[in-house]
Amino acid sequence: MAIREGRWDCPQCGNQGNRGSELKCPACGRVRAEEVQFYAAEDAAEVTDEAALARAKAGADWICEFCGATTPADQKRCRGCSADRTEKRRAVKELLDRPEAPAPAPKKKSKAGLVLAGIGLLAIAGGLLLCRAKEASMTLAGVSWERTVEVEKYTTVVEEHWRDRLPEGARILSTERKLERTDKVQTGTRPVTKTVEEKVQTGTKKVKVGKKDLGNGYFEDLFKEEPVYETRQRTVTEDEPVYRDDPVYADWCRYEIDKWVKDRVEKASGADKSPDWPAVAATDKQRPGKKVETYRALFKDADGEEHEWTPKLDEWQRLEVGRKYNVVTRLGSVQGLAAAE
Template structure:
């Protein structure tokens, strides 16, 4: 197969479709055209139904080189007839010189060559559309999506505002309670152990123990494994495009690419074998004098007067950490709040008969208890 096919062109004077081989308008039957010379700028196209050339004369014509245009009359001329280059314009007889331009050749990717005269015409803008209407129509879906997203966000914000909004309401104080805790610490000798003793410790025992493990290279072992290699076993030809030869004919472009196969082979390698070895260190046992919690003293009440426990401290004891818990009872009936823990300023305000504000959420859960006013 030659890989060559004949294209077509359209006469700029009468609009007739012509065979690619013709330098003058002759129509597809070779005699029905207006006879006008093919002018510069005329482009060729290749109908998909055109078969490959088998006629030796047409094959030779396709391989005669690109056409050239006479700079005197503009007519198209073949590059050569047979083995003889064309030296003068067939339309006006003007000799060919360097100012006569050849028809350029063009390469197309597979399936992208023009296949009709319509494909060669530039797209005409829609005069019915106003300037910028295409942009406006393209933006409409985006605006619609933006409006939908804005509406969804507004709905979510509204729902969040309703569900998580605060609903404050005043409530009267109906009860008070307090509890204070004091930790009593004693200075005692305690037994401890570990890898590192404090500076004031009195070490009385040492023992060698495993503190950690480490990986140590023991040996190398020879092993085998299957690996795959991509091996080139040849090459293949494939159609990678089509070329407009500039003379009314088109030729398939053939490219070559390598062909690979995956082949398996056995590979020998050295694998390191490790063993675990213990890392020893000295484990210490010691005694040290420290302040440690000995007992807890508590005091509680339901009156405004609060007092810390006053324990009897021995010679080796001292007062340690202090904690306090303050609570109030609010309201009555179903909305009553019992033993609600509050900070000291709120409890103090409750002692002074100040009305408290209870803030609840949409589900009725208490979020905060505050004092009315300054």
């Protein structure tokens, strides 16, 4: 509860460092008023004089509603105009030495990052330049097509699996007892001792955190009780589970089963404009599976260089061999035909 005397500056004559116990300016005689701000002198000694301590603890000065002068709490008449005491008081304020730490500033982008970003943009721009579509007049030199059909056959195949996962219709040929998996089974526990570190509060210490403006020319030191910790080691014994590996055996089966499997691929192709599917008859032993169709167009540019295009069927069907087209290429491969033709 250390009390220290504050200071104030006179707003009328500018005299600085008037003592907190002075109720009017020693330089110009002006009565201390509401606008005066008290401040703590860092080197101020602790007040020990009984009368001064009593004044410091009497409470904040009251403020005259008529003339604004401030008067000690225990005096009933205004030191400025002799008016009767009223309710308005100077504020009592707590002033902390270390206000809350400000939030960390947002991370700035590093220079290296900006340079990398720049290089990235250049690379993209260069790539776009290289990849830019080009348009050229070319002659359609020829067309071709290719159609394939996978043929599946119904046949007997031999496969292997665990007995409880066999497909329907499987006919077992032979079985063998095999290790399927290992199960972990807890058989008990065993005590394990380890050292743990823990923070233990061993007491508290008084820390000066700031001061309180008592509103009467005096300041009081502010303290806070802070916990004091110590790191202690402690051994603890815990039960850890103990496991046993249990092998699990099961029947591994070789079996035969009738099913559709891929047999071969039938292919039809031509250099005309009449594509057809290869004939695959559907019987109980054979059926057509996945189908793939490819259509090609071969263009020749002004230099006689060839460019191949694989369009969709409807685009391909509209092409006429011998005609000139505006062909769009990118990185040497044909993208399509220019819209306006």
